[in-house]
Amino acid sequence: MSPRPISQGLAATLGLRQMIIDGELVAGDRLSELALVQRLGVSRTPLRLSLAQLEHEGLLESLPAGGFAVRAFSIQQVADAIDLRGVLEGSAARLAALRHGGLPDLAELVGLAAQIDRLLLPDRAGVDDFGLYVELNERFHNELFRLACSDPLSDAYQRALALPFAAPSAFIAVQTDLSGSWYETVALAQQQHRELLEAIELRDGARAELVAREHASLARSNLDDALRAEHALDKLPGGTLIRLGGDAAEAAGVG
Amino acid sequence: MSPRPISQGLAATLGLRQMIIDGELVAGDRLSELALVQRLGVSRTPLRLSLAQLEHEGLLESLPAGGFAVRAFSIQQVADAIDLRGVLEGSAARLAALRHGGLPDLAELVGLAAQIDRLLLPDRAGVDDFGLYVELNERFHNELFRLACSDPLSDAYQRALALPFAAPSAFIAVQTDLSGSWYETVALAQQQHRELLEAIELRDGARAELVAREHASLARSNLDDALRAEHALDKLPGGTLIRLGGDAAEAAGVG
DNA sequence: TCAGCTTAGGTTGCATGCAACCTCCGGTCA
DNA sequence: TGACCGGAGGTTGCATGCAACCTAAGCTGA
Structure with missing residues (x-):
């Protein structure tokens, strides 16, 4: 999907984003350009462009004194980010x-739902399909926005997904870790997919919007489940960005 | 507004954004960095940062061959951008x-509504209050998001407002030009403000959301009015970005 | 006349040097 | 003992030079 050779700036952006999501960079830490230059193997000019981009994506915040720090998110912000995704997906639906x-025009969406159905057949329930489900699920959600034909809405959605824990499949790994199987969570989500599909086919916009919001609220309840368990957020993409409790200084890596 | 001395990068961003909104740069035109350097009086490094920022804001698009061009918007995209604002404001409400x-906690919102009411008293109907209404109206809408206490939602709203024709007061000037007075449009909008306020006071979230969406759809009908008149879009902020007529391929360039 | 090649001009993307700034640590004085 | 001050080190923001790239015009040949 990269027609051009990967530019230095793109390499810096991808590497930096991965370092943040993987937790290599701790939330609250100030970033040193020179250290990142050595780590990523690019010059300062494209690196600074990437830093600015990640700030726009919301993963970094610019400091008043200059430079950037990894952004820390409160539980409330994570929940609100998921709610926002629900609102946007609801509007898309x-x-x-x-x-x-x-x-x-609905063939692609129907086909994706059918493929997910097949993943959930009893004889196919294997961990090997985990990554496949994540991909199909994200394609299902993206197809929703293609059908909506609203570029501003799609842009807002893409920006909302820049926060990794707000992605449609963000909590699948967490739920799998908590309950030992991802079947129940996915089965419920897939039932909502089918309801959504039905409402869209019948051109029932109001119901489609309601179902899509309910679908996102499933992720919110998964978040609540994860908060009741210890260290469950470690399995969440970008979970290290979440600052538990009140103390911001603690999350900033004082030790 | 600027506690620190205006940096070169900020100056470039502000100047560039103004040039685009004022129509100095025509939609679809490729931007020459060297020409902008001379025009804005900054070096290429901060200018390129500003170009990237305006691309993230949606006013520019990056070209496959390198560089940037002023983005062109179709009527459909403008309408969808207004709809998106309605969705976000509805969620905020x-x-x-x-x-x-x-x-x-509602005192500020109530006070702003009261100030707008005073602007609409018969003896105060003067063109001098035009700018004041725009300011009060935008503060009213912003206050809505402060009360919502959702950072992701506020971020999405700010990004949606980056398109100048999607701003809450974007069509006031157009309506004033069409009907000779801004009283009728503003009076209807203010009535919706009051309904919104009432729903929020009563903690009727569903009604608040509906009223807010209806409020934004007023801007959509204003857009329709403007399209029926000739050159009415010239009065719209960023109106030169809108590509009228058939040429959809030009305006279809969306990432 | 038109298609294709060549070359010159201009542009972008990147690397690096420099100056101003902020931070932090040690010393000094009340 | 605690607060204030000064300097050194490191960092950021900016300016500019260079090489690769794209574009376009002009020439050649069929």
Whole structure:
């Protein structure tokens, strides 16, 4: 998917984003450009461009004195980010119901739902399908926005997904770790997918919006489950960005 | 507004954004860094940072061959951007209804509505209050998001407002030009403000959301009015970014 | 006349040097 | 003992030079 050779700036952005998501960079820490230059093997000019981009994505925050720090998120912000995704997906579902071009236009969405169904057949329940489900699920959600035909809405969605814990499949790994199996969580989510599909087919925009919001609220309850367990957030993408409790200085890595 | 001395990068961003909104740069035109360097009086390094920022804001698009061009928007995209604002404001209204901390917390919102009311008294109807209304209206809308207490939602709203024609007061100037007076448009909008306020006071989140969406749809109908008139879009902030007519391929360039 | 090649010009992306700034530590004085 | 001050080190923000790239014009040949 990269027609051009990977530029230095793109390499810096990808590497930096991965370092943040993987927790290599601790939330609250100030970033040193020179250290990152050595770590990423790029010059300061493209690196600074990448830093600015990640600030726009919301993963970094610029400091008043200059430079950047890894952003820390409160539980409330994580929950609100998931809610925002639900609002955007709800709006996409409503528009998809109103704007889709008939059954042929829905073929891709139907096909994705069918593929997920097959993953959930009893004889196919294996951990090998984990990554496949994540991919199919994200493609399902993206297809929703393609059907909505609203570029501003799609842009807002992409920006909301820049926070890794707000992604549609962010909590699958957590739930798998908590309950030992991802079947129950996914089965419920898939049932909502089917309801969503039905509402869109029937051009019932209001119901499609409601179902999509309910679908996202499933992630919120998964978040609550994870908070009741110890260290469950470690399995969450970008979980190290979440600052538990009140003390911000603690999360800033004083020790 | 600027506690620190204006940095070169900030000066470039502000100047560039103004040039785009004022129509000095025509939609679709490729930008020459060297020409902008001379025009803005900054070096290429901060200028390139500003170009990247305006791309993130959605005013520019990066070209496959390198460099940037002023983005062109179709009517559909403008309408969808307004719809998106309605969705975000609706969500803010719903959250504000659920989360506000009682009447003292609503004092600012109530006060702004009262100030707008005074602007609409018969003896005060003068063109001098035009700019004041725009300011009060934007503060009213911003206050909605403060009451919602959702940082991700506020971020999404700010990003949506980066498109100048999506701003809450974008069409006031257009309506004034079309009907000769801004009283009718503003009076209807203010009535919706009052309904919104009432729903929030009563913690009726669902109604608050509906009213807020209806409020934004007023801007959409204003857009329709403007499209029926000739050159009415010239009065719209960033109106030169809108590509009228058939040429959809030009405006379709969206990442 | 038109397609294809060549070359010159201009542009972007990147690397690096420099000056101003902030931070932090040690010393000094009340 | 505690607060204030000064300097050294490190960092950021900015300016500019260089090489690769894209674009476009002009020439050649069929």
